[in-house]
Amino acid sequence: MELLLIGITSPVIAAVYENGICVETFSKEGKSSKVLPPLLHEVLRRFTLEAIYYANGPGSFMAIKVTYVMAKTLSIVLNIPLFGTDAFAFNGNRPIKAVGKSCFVKEGENISIRSECIQKAASFIPPSVLDRSIFSKENEPLYVLPAV
Numbered sequence: 001m002e003l004l005l006i007g008i009t010s011p012v013i014a015a016v017y018e019n020g021i022c023v024e025t026f027s028k029e030g031k032s033s034k035v036l037p038p039l040l041h042e043v044l045r046r047f048t049l050e051a052i053y054y055a056n057g058p059g060s061f062m063a064i065k066v067t068y069v070m071a072k073t074l075s076i077v078l079n080i081p082l083f084g085t086d087a088f089a090f091n092g093n094r095p096i097k098a099v100g101k102s103c104f105v106k107e108g109e110n111i112s113i114r115s116e117c118i119q120k121a122a123s124f125i126p127p128s129v130l131d132r133s134i135f136s137k138e139n140e141p142l143y144v145l146p147a148v
Helices: 030-046 061-078
Strands: 002-006 013-019 023-028 051-055 082-085 103-107 110-114
Touching: 002 061, 013 030, 023 030, 030 061, 051 061, 061 082
Parallel strands: 002 051, 051 082
Antiparallel strands: 002 013, 013 023, 103 110
16 A cells, blocks of 8 residues: 655645555645644554655645655655655646745746735645656655745
8 A cells, every 4th residue: 555645735635545546535624733643543553555655845834844754754664665746746736825925836847936826726636546657766845935
């Protein structure tokens, strides 16, 4: 079984895949730090994981950090690989909410922040079939932060 985590905003989403096909999805509203531990507990109680995939950003700085730390910890403890990809793969490449009226956008391979969003941010949806080719072992968080 493989686990996909999308924890960059609320709701936090976990999807479990068997042979690349989604067999169950979990979703919980709230901050990643509050909802991810019980969500992961439920997944681990019911499934034996062989790999973890996650959306490594952009999005809420703290949500990305919390999701990464929990996914990386599970990867180490369970001795399974961890893979990351940007979150645009799960929202149809639509804008992702940033601070205030700003949003993250992806044009080609470049991710930037726009001060005013033209399009409404889309919800994140785990795919019914896990495309492993979009993920990388280069899985560190993708922090896209505005200049201070």
